[in-house]
Amino acid sequence: xxxxxxRASALIAVASVLPxxxxxxxxxxxxxxxxxxxxxxxxxxxxxxxxxxxxxxxLLDEAILPAFAKAHPDMTVKTIxxxxxxxxxxxxxxxxxxxxxxxxxxxxxxxxxxxxTLRLPVAYNYFVIVGPAADPAGVAAAATAAxxxxxxxxxGATFVSRGDESxxxxxxxxxxxxxxxxxxxxxxxxTGQGMGExxxxxxxxxxxxxxxxxxxxxxEKTLDLRVLTRQSPDLKNSxxxxxxxxxxxxxxxxxxxxxxxxxxxSPEGQRLIAAFGRAKYGRPLFYPDAEALGTGG
Amino acid sequence: MDLIWQGFVEALKLLFGxxxxxxxxxxxxxxxxxxxxxxxxxxxxxxxxxLALNRFPGRRLAIAxxxxxMGVPPVVVGLVVAMLLARNGPLxxxxxxxxxxxxxxxxVLIALPIxxxxxxxxxxxxxxxxxxxxxxxxxxxxxxxxxxxxEVQVPLLAALMAAFGGVISEVGAVMMVxxxxxxxxxxxxxxxxQQTRAGQYAAAIALxxxxxxxxxxxxxxxxxxxQRGRHG
Numbered sequence: 001x002x003x004x005x006x007r008a009s010a011l012i013a014v015a016s017v018l019p020x021x022x023x024x025x026x027x028x029x030x031x032x033x034x035x036x037x038x039x040x041x042x043x044x045x046x047x048x049x050x051x052x053x054x055x056x057x058x059l060l061d062e063a064i065l066p067a068f069a070k071a072h073p074d075m076t077v078k079t080i081x082x083x084x085x086x087x088x089x090x091x092x093x094x095x096x097x098x099x100x101x102x103x104x105x106x107x108x109x110x111x112x113x114x115x116x117t118l119r120l121p122v123a124y125n126y127f128v129i130v131g132p133a134a135d136p137a138g139v140a141a142a143a144t145a146a147x148x149x150x151x152x153x154x155x156g157a158t159f160v161s162r163g164d165e166s167x168x169x170x171x172x173x174x175x176x177x178x179x180x181x182x183x184x185x186x187x188x189x190x191t192g193q194g195m196g197e198x199x200x201x202x203x204x205x206x207x208x209x210x211x212x213x214x215x216x217x218x219x220e221k222t223l224d225l226r227v228l229t230r231q232s233p234d235l236k237n238s239x240x241x242x243x244x245x246x247x248x249x250x251x252x253x254x255x256x257x258x259x260x261x262x263x264x265x266s267p268e269g270q271r272l273i274a275a276f277g278r279a280k281y282g283r284p285l286f287y288p289d290a291e292a293l294g295t296g297g
Numbered sequence: 298m299d300l301i302w303q304g305f306v307e308a309l310k311l312l313f314g315x316x317x318x319x320x321x322x323x324x325x326x327x328x329x330x331x332x333x334x335x336x337x338x339x340x341x342x343x344x345x346x347x348l349a350l351n352r353f354p355g356r357r358l359a360i361a362x363x364x365x366x367m368g369v370p371p372v373v374v375g376l377v378v379a380m381l382l383a384r385n386g387p388l389x390x391x392x393x394x395x396x397x398x399x400x401x402x403x404x405v406l407i408a409l410p411i412x413x414x415x416x417x418x419x420x421x422x423x424x425x426x427x428x429x430x431x432x433x434x435x436x437x438x439x440x441x442x443x444x445x446x447x448e449v450q451v452p453l454l455a456a457l458m459a460a461f462g463g464v465i466s467e468v469g470a471v472m473m474v475x476x477x478x479x480x481x482x483x484x485x486x487x488x489x490x491q492q493t494r495a496g497q498y499a500a501a502i503a504l505x506x507x508x509x510x511x512x513x514x515x516x517x518x519x520x521x522x523x524q525r526g527r528h529g
Binding site for chain 2: 045047056061076078079080081093094095193194196197199200218219221222223249251
């Protein structure tokens with residue numbers, strides 16, 4: 001029985017792998033009306049790396065992506081939501097074509113190293129510090145974020161951190177630095193996860209955390225946390241779009257990236273951004289921030 | 298308790314309310330995992346037979362490797378496949394990353410050792426007397442193996458059910474190679490994770506119920522095939 005079985009197995013293996021290769025070759029996206037296997041089809045795929053907070057807010061899926069699909073029906077946008085740190089790393093490796101991130105210092109380093117051809121501010125909003133309604137640390141009375149962090153550390157309350165190299169975590173670390181203190185290890189919880197999970201953990205532990213307003217509002221009903229800070233300059237959260245450089249990796253779809261960035265900073269895109277969230281939450285989640293192109297900015 | 302009840306109600310609404318989004322997510326889960334199971338079976342059953350019925354140097358090591366494959370975490374498989382399929386990775390030219398096809402490939406790699414390992418074990422359990430009998434009655438090699446497989450169809454179908462359960466319920470691999478992109482690569486498991494992260498527990502529970510129903514229906518079908526002709 002020996003070798004015959006091995007031969008038969010090899011034949012069956014080849015016979016079953018072949019149709020799989022054919023299916024795979026005929027357009028990887030079975031959800032897209034497969035069959036267009038040409039190189040130009042593949043070139044019209046755009047990989048957008050963005051942050052979980054942007055993705056979870058719904059801005060892309062509900063406002064920007066439909067507008068982009070309407071303007072460019074031949075393009076498929078694949079939105080990959082990771083932390084800003086990973087999004088920038090994807091850009092460095094040429095695994096993403098366009099980035100929508102909110103980590104200004106890291107973005108500047110990215111551009112200085114030559115990984116991106118263009119970086120444009122798109123929108124901003126404010127982080128907020130949330131905590132238990134009883135607010136044992138007295139954060140509500142603090143004037144700035146740094147003050148708030150100081151009282152949190154001093155009171156021995158627990159602080160929950162993203163711990164995932166995201167823009168939110170980078171901001172949090174900046175504020176700790178400005179405050180000049182850190183809570184001790186037993187009162188500092190690092191989740192390594194997205195904003196939603198982090199908020200849930202903070203809620204369960206009756207702890208404080210730094211969050212973007214959009215994610216908090218979308219989950220407000222399920223959380224036992226309250227917004228405790230006013231808008232303050234050290235809580236400003238700036239989003240930028242970055243076109244990844246095609247010089248580093250030829251596989252980058254720079255043309256598609258330019259179209260996407262153009263939509264974001266266009267009057268139409270800025271209008272979509274400004275209007276988003278008003279109907280659902282009664283307040284805007286993002287403020288438009290694009291400088292008018294051509295003013296030498 | 299309230300939350301679970303809400304989830305149940307939400308599930309019924311989603312199921313029977315004709316929610317197109319939920320249907321396409323459920324269909325994608327079913328499609329990806331069924332195709333993966335089919336390919337893994339076509340590759341794994343002959344592989345299992347080859348391991349069980351042959352004698353060759355290193356055979357026990359090969360069986361050990363296959364058995365280890367049964368326990369490899371799906372997220373690790375996903376990571377490796379994602380690295381291979383990445384644009385600048387070795388297979389980047391295929392442009393498969395973040396597509397359902399990549400998800401099928403990853404799930405085949407998860408299911409294959411399960412099918413091969415359990416098929417091999419099932420065949421090894423066969424009475425060697427039966428194998429001799431099949432040979433003696435003049436069955437050709439391929440037909441002989443087919444007869445043996447028929448003899449072990451109960452554990453073999455159990456292997457398929459185990460493999461199917463393993464891939465339709467995994468989230469690590471499909472998250473890594475698919476990216477959970479709405480309308481393109483989202484499946485039930487990644488959808489559940491996303492809804493939970495967003496605090497939408499009712500929707501998460503709804504998707505969970507749909508997933509359980511899908512798994513039950515598929516396993517019911519396979520069990521009926523497995524148990525046909527057996528009473529009690």
